[in-house]
Amino acid sequence: MHLLDDWPMPALGLDCFVMEADSGVARARLVSQLAADPRIELAQPMQVFHALAEGDPLSAAQPIVTDWHLRELHALGTGRNVNVAVIDTGVDVGHPDLQGRRIVTRNFVDSGPFPAESHGTQVVGIIGARSDDGVGIAGVAPQARLLALRACWPSSTAASGAVCSSFTLAKALQFALDAHVQVLNLSLTGPRDPLLGRLLDAALGQRISVVAAVDTHSADGGFPSSHHDVIAVAGEQARDHPSTSLLAPDRGIPATTVGGGWSFVSGSSYAAAQVTGLVALLRGMAPATAPAQLRAALAPEVELGLAPRRPERIDACAAVVRVTQRCACDCIAGSTTHWRPRR
Structure with a gap:
């Protein structure tokens, strides 16, 4: 094989190397052999x-x-x-x-x-x-x-x-x-x-x-x-x-x-x-809102612990209300803690 490039991956604690095999070498078999080497954390084909x-x-x-x-x-x-x-x-x-x-x-x-x-x-x-x-x-x-x-x-x-x-x-x-x-x-x-x-x-x-x-x-x-x-x-x-x-x-x-x-x-x-x-x-x-909470704000069924039955169309105004508890997009108060967007 020939070394083409390399790059450190500190997020994974690894160094990444791009290698090119000689012509005629079976790539799948070569990847399998590399993966079996205890010095190598991960071997995969370029995708x-x-x-x-x-x-x-x-x-x-x-x-x-x-x-x-x-x-x-x-x-x-x-x-x-x-x-x-x-x-x-x-x-x-x-x-x-x-x-x-x-x-x-x-x-x-x-x-x-x-x-x-x-x-x-x-x-x-x-x-x-x-x-x-x-x-x-x-x-x-x-x-x-x-x-x-x-x-x-x-x-x-x-x-x-x-x-x-x-x-x-x-x-x-x-x-x-x-x-x-x-x-x-x-x-x-x-x-x-x-x-x-x-x-x-x-x-x-x-x-x-x-x-x-x-x-x-x-x-x-x-x-x-x-x-x-x-x-x-x-x-x-x-x-x-x-x-x-x-x-x-x-x-x-x-x-x-x-x-x-x-x-x-x-x-x-x-x-x-x-x-x-x-x-x-x-x-x-x-x-301070966690990514999982933002995802739930965009998909209320996830927020309620329900499995989505179908893809959900994003309601941006409702998502803002769920995250900030502030009225958005001409909404009206439903209670002191919940805001219902006006349709």
Whole structure:
């Protein structure tokens, strides 16, 4: 084998090495032999992940502005002081809707400069574009601290246009852990991955809220959305998604695009991005709230200890009330301790 790359993984107490086998060597047998070596903690094949985007815009409005009463939520909180990591492709940080946002950028794909790329620009804009600036769209959490971590890259052969690997994703996850983020967005999917699973466990152990997009072509929603305690988000128009997933708008979502423009995008990648922004709002409003409590606020059946019978459509205003005990979105008092949103 030949050493291609290596990276420390302090969150797991491991050093990670990427090796390439000589041509003609059976990879499965080689991995099995390595796993049997007592000096090696974990051996696995390199796996490929892809973004969950679609290209059919169906609407000309920002659904969450009305569905989630976004303007009213911004009167209560904007995600200020909440660190949000987006592991995706590169981002056009010079976009008019992102200028002045002081976005932390890192490139874990190669040694080149941080590039402006499509999918990451769309996801980051949906989460954190500036609001009330006279241009473009309003991000769900317009004052959150954004970390754009490039672990994926454009691919003309992938249907979604972007792919990632186990190794690049692992490096980005380790950086997010070191940066002590509060919210992590993963708008991508792939096979279940042991190394990434351990890093997600470490993130959850650090009270990081992990939001991931559901792959409706996978029976369990795909990985990482199927990982325990991850907030799995599917599109409201999608079919055959797991009953434990939450539903958010996924069609005709206005988003920032490379080159300073805007377009309408569709797919669970963007549904997850909106929920990531909402989680950042909730964490900013109630910093002491644990991730499990935030997840329960978004899914009341979980809060009551009930098994979800079907995917739940997110009620953002009700989630704010459950977390903050403050009236939101033109609600009326039901009692001294409970608030009932006005329909």
